[in-house]
Amino acid sequence: MIESPYIPIKTEVLNVYQESPTIKTFALKPEKPLHFKAGQFIEMTIPGIGEAPFTPSSSPYENSKLDISIMKAGRVTERIHDLKKGEIVGLRGPYGNEYPLNEFEGKEILLVGGGVGLAPLRALFLALVHDIDKFKEILFCCGSRTPKDIIFKDCVLDKWQKIDKRVNFRVTVDKGDDNWKGKVGLVTTTLDNLKINLKNSIAVICGPPIMMKFTAFKLIDIGYKEEQIYLSMEKNMSCGIGKCGHCRLGDFYVCKDGPVFRYDKISHIHEIWD
Amino acid sequence: MDNYFINRPNLDRLVRSLAKTYNVYAPVKSDDNRYYKKIGDEGLRDAVLGEIRAVQTIKSFYFPARIKVADYFSQDISERKPRPIAIVGVKSCDLASLKIMDYVFEQEPFNDPFYISQREEGLIISSDCTCYGESCFCIGLGIMPYPTEDFDINLSEIESGYVAEVGSGKGEKVVKDYFKLFQNAEHYTEKKEENRKSLKGSLSEHVKHKKIPNKDSIQSLLKKKFDSPLWEEIAKTCVECGACSVICPACHCFTLKDQNVEGNFERLRLWDSCLLLSFARVAGGANPRKLLAQRLRNRFDKKFNFFPDMIGRFGCTGCGRCSQACAGKIYIHEVLSKL
Numbered sequence: 001m002i003e004s005p006y007i008p009i010k011t012e013v014l015n016v017y018q019e020s021p022t023i024k025t026f027a028l029k030p031e032k033p034l035h036f037k038a039g040q041f042i043e044m045t046i047p048g049i050g051e052a053p054f055t056p057s058s059s060p061y062e063n064s065k066l067d068i069s070i071m072k073a074g075r076v077t078e079r080i081h082d083l084k085k086g087e088i089v090g091l092r093g094p095y096g097n098e099y100p101l102n103e104f105e106g107k108e109i110l111l112v113g114g115g116v117g118l119a120p121l122r123a124l125f126l127a128l129v130h131d132i133d134k135f136k137e138i139l140f141c142c143g144s145r146t147p148k149d150i151i152f153k154d155c156v157l158d159k160w161q162k163i164d165k166r167v168n169f170r171v172t173v174d175k176g177d178d179n180w181k182g183k184v185g186l187v188t189t190t191l192d193n194l195k196i197n198l199k200n201s202i203a204v205i206c207g208p209p210i211m212m213k214f215t216a217f218k219l220i221d222i223g224y225k226e227e228q229i230y231l232s233m234e235k236n237m238s239c240g241i242g243k244c245g246h247c248r249l250g251d252f253y254v255c256k257d258g259p260v261f262r263y264d265k266i267s268h269i270h271e272i273w274d
Numbered sequence: 275m276d277n278y279f280i281n282r283p284n285l286d287r288l289v290r291s292l293a294k295t296y297n298v299y300a301p302v303k304s305d306d307n308r309y310y311k312k313i314g315d316e317g318l319r320d321a322v323l324g325e326i327r328a329v330q331t332i333k334s335f336y337f338p339a340r341i342k343v344a345d346y347f348s349q350d351i352s353e354r355k356p357r358p359i360a361i362v363g364v365k366s367c368d369l370a371s372l373k374i375m376d377y378v379f380e381q382e383p384f385n386d387p388f389y390i391s392q393r394e395e396g397l398i399i400s401s402d403c404t405c406y407g408e409s410c411f412c413i414g415l416g417i418m419p420y421p422t423e424d425f426d427i428n429l430s431e432i433e434s435g436y437v438a439e440v441g442s443g444k445g446e447k448v449v450k451d452y453f454k455l456f457q458n459a460e461h462y463t464e465k466k467e468e469n470r471k472s473l474k475g476s477l478s479e480h481v482k483h484k485k486i487p488n489k490d491s492i493q494s495l496l497k498k499k500f501d502s503p504l505w506e507e508i509a510k511t512c513v514e515c516g517a518c519s520v521i522c523p524a525c526h527c528f529t530l531k532d533q534n535v536e537g538n539f540e541r542l543r544l545w546d547s548c549l550l551l552s553f554a555r556v557a558g559g560a561n562p563r564k565l566l567a568q569r570l571r572n573r574f575d576k577k578f579n580f581f582p583d584m585i586g587r588f589g590c591t592g593c594g595r596c597s598q599a600c601a602g603k604i605y606i607h608e609v610l611s612k613l
Contacts, residue, residue, distance in 0.1 A: 236557075
């Protein structure tokens with residue numbers, strides 16, 4: 001018998017939450033548990049339609065189920081958005097590397113997320129909070145297009161803000177509305193006047209390529225070194241196991257050498273932000 | 275390794291015997307080209323073991339263009355396990371491509387069992403080229419027109435038969451099992467070396483005219499040409515058909531496609547090409563290689579920059595198939611000469 005690495009595990013949709021007009025979170029229960037670490041990704045199958053790669057947004061310490069927060073963006077994700085509670089999907093993985101949490105210990109951690117990029121950061125945030133005593137401080141900067149587009153709203157705007165005095169938030173939207181009392185501006189504006197000891201800090205960025213580019217540039221301007229910045233790269237990982245060639249980035253395959261990269265390892269690559 | 279002599283009738287007997295265990299393929303000639311054909315009752319009657327490589331690459335034997343890789347959610351792949359494959363008459367350029375394929379599909383932690391099982395169980399009886407084709411340039415990339423490694427048995431055509439060189443334990447076992455078919459090679463090895471030397475000389479002369487840079491400078495020259503207008507110039511005639519990838523012995527990219535067959539879901543692995551617009555596109559439409567020139571550059575970058583960094587070899591074996599297949603007359607040796 002050939003043990004194919006391409007077989008998905010049967011998975012039940014436990015619940016569907018509308019996060020924003022274009023983003024839903026799916027609570028999933030695979031037949032066999034998938035133990036992922038924050039930053040790793042999985043391939044989600046819609047039976048008969050195809051697969052797409054996603055990074056779970058739930059805590060890696062949660063064993064019975066996992067959450068995936070998905071923006072409606074393409075052929076597969078449109079079908080995913082039609083999923084209802086009780087339906088069956090498939091999952092493969094986890095694949096790729098994780099955020100190196102042991103290297104983050106004792107540091108002031110800056111998380112910068114844009115749009116659906118908050119999803120992988122949620123998993124990381126929950127993992128950090130799980131061991132909060134190991135880290136000096138967490139500053140979570142969240143950017144969304146409009147107040148409606150903010151995902152994990154009760155957490156970001158309320159619940160998480162009260163978790164611990166070492167945890168702080170800066171939330172901004174590109175464009176406010178009548179009810180928005182918070183900050184208006186691109187996510188990079190949340191990086192002004194950081195009260196952080198740069199020498200003892202790590203920054204993690206996740207979001208659309210253009211957001212990651214300008215955030216990385218801004219952090220360098222502020223005084224971060226490339227080796228203090230981690231990026232979560234998005235390419236079209238298909239096989240997930242470094243064979244199919246789709247997600248090549250210079251000398252790396254994002255699916256097996258990433259998706260988490262320290263900036264200095266990839267900053268020389270021509271196509272990094274494309 | 276040991277050399278033996280085997281005459282043509284005995285080689286035919288050997289191959290017929292092997293056909294009891296393996297699906298045996300050997301090149302036959304049609305219009306001036308060679309194609310792999312499954313050997314049946316006719317044995318090696320129509321086989322052409324000398325000359326140059328076949329039109330087909332050998333990757334398709336281990337990495338088929340279309341294969342079912344999952345019947346989800348079953349853990350068992352119901353497709354019948356195929357018989358092992360023996361290929362006779364494999365040329366040096368195609369053997370070299372296996373270094374690339376093996377690296378890709380055997381790389382841990384996730385190896386590809388479909389490829390590995392066929393490779394492990396297969397048998398390769400390679401053979402020396404006895405001439406070269408117009409598009410051939412293996413020697414420009416440091417690959418000889420005769421096999422030097424990675425075969426089980428290699429055949430060098432001499433007069434009425436072949437010098438058979440044993441290249442692996444598997445090959446040694448074949449010789450041992452059919453020892454009566456083999457003779458001492460003592461009188462033939464000198465002629466074998468002479469033939470090789472002569473072909474190497476004429477092929478070197480042929481490749482010299484192609485003005486390919488020294489193989490040790492190709493990677494650094496390519497890196498310097500990243501922003502060169504060369505890629506746009508080449509893209510002018512590319513019709514984005516992907517033929518170069520399909521016909522390349524070292525192109526390994528594939529895509530997974532799911533389908534619904536009467537209520538059963540299956541996943542297919544299909545050959546893909548980085549020349550196609552959708553290759554690197556992500557959901558939402560962002561595409562790091564929107565332009566054809568970028569995709570062409572990527573093809574060369576993968577072959578002459580990525581693979582040298584990974585395994586110290588080019589992802590090109592100088593077989594020249596892509597030059598023959600290209601509808602836009604993009605010749606790989608010509609691109610290299612412009613670096």
